[in-house]
Amino acid sequence: MVIELRAPGVSATPDLALRPWHDDDLGALLDAYRDPVLRRWTRVPVTSPAEGRRWLRRARQDWDEGRRFSFAVLEEQAEGPRLVANVVLKGITPQRPVPEVGYWTASWARGRGVAPRAVTALSRWAFDRLPQVTRLDLLHQVDNVASCRVAQKCGYAFQEVLPARPPFPLDGHRHTLDVG
Numbered sequence: 001m002v003i004e005l006r007a008p009g010v011s012a013t014p015d016l017a018l019r020p021w022h023d024d025d026l027g028a029l030l031d032a033y034r035d036p037v038l039r040r041w042t043r044v045p046v047t048s049p050a051e052g053r054r055w056l057r058r059a060r061q062d063w064d065e066g067r068r069f070s071f072a073v074l075e076e077q078a079e080g081p082r083l084v085a086n087v088v089l090k091g092i093t094p095q096r097p098v099p100e101v102g103y104w105t106a107s108w109a110r111g112r113g114v115a116p117r118a119v120t121a122l123s124r125w126a127f128d129r130l131p132q133v134t135r136l137d138l139l140h141q142v143d144n145v146a147s148c149r150v151a152q153k154c155g156y157a158f159q160e161v162l163p164a165r166p167p168f169p170l171d172g173h174r175h176t177l178d179v180g
Contacts, residue, residue, distance in 0.1 A: 018071040028083035035107040073118045084109035087122040116153040138175045151175035
């Protein structure tokens with residue numbers, strides 16, 4: 001199955017392509033996870049090729065099971081596409097009517113509008129592809145100000161403060177986006 005989403009560039013920024021992760025993304029995945037800021041905000045660290053292969057295998061299995069959809073976000077460049085982010089739709093189960101959108105941005109791509117464009121493309125895809133989904137959640141810790149800005153830029157409305165729970169040591173924010 002070939003799935004690719006597009007997020008057009010804005011101003012001087014290149015277009016983005018979103019597609020399922022491939023095994024040959026291992027090197028780019030490891031490069032992105034060398035960033036301590038990225039590792040701070042993610043639950044599953046990728047610090048070795050073996051962990052990277054497990055991460056990629058899990059992403060593929062989750063796609064096959066239809067419960068989690070992770071997209072590699074690539075920026076179109078003259079020398080070829082470069083990995084700049086990951087966006088994921090997770091928590092798709094009959095018991096959980098509202099899936100969660102998550103993402104991370106590689107250090108070299110921050111501050112250029114990559115995350116809002118990728119999250120918006122994923123959100124549209126989720127509503128188009130999954131008719132049972134009428135709302136999406138975006139969660140982040142209260143001290144992750146950048147994620148709060150991304151949620152706002154993508155039209156996710158702030159709903160509530162959530163109490164801290166492992167593995168997150170601080171309270172969080174829940175933002176939602178409704179279909180429409």
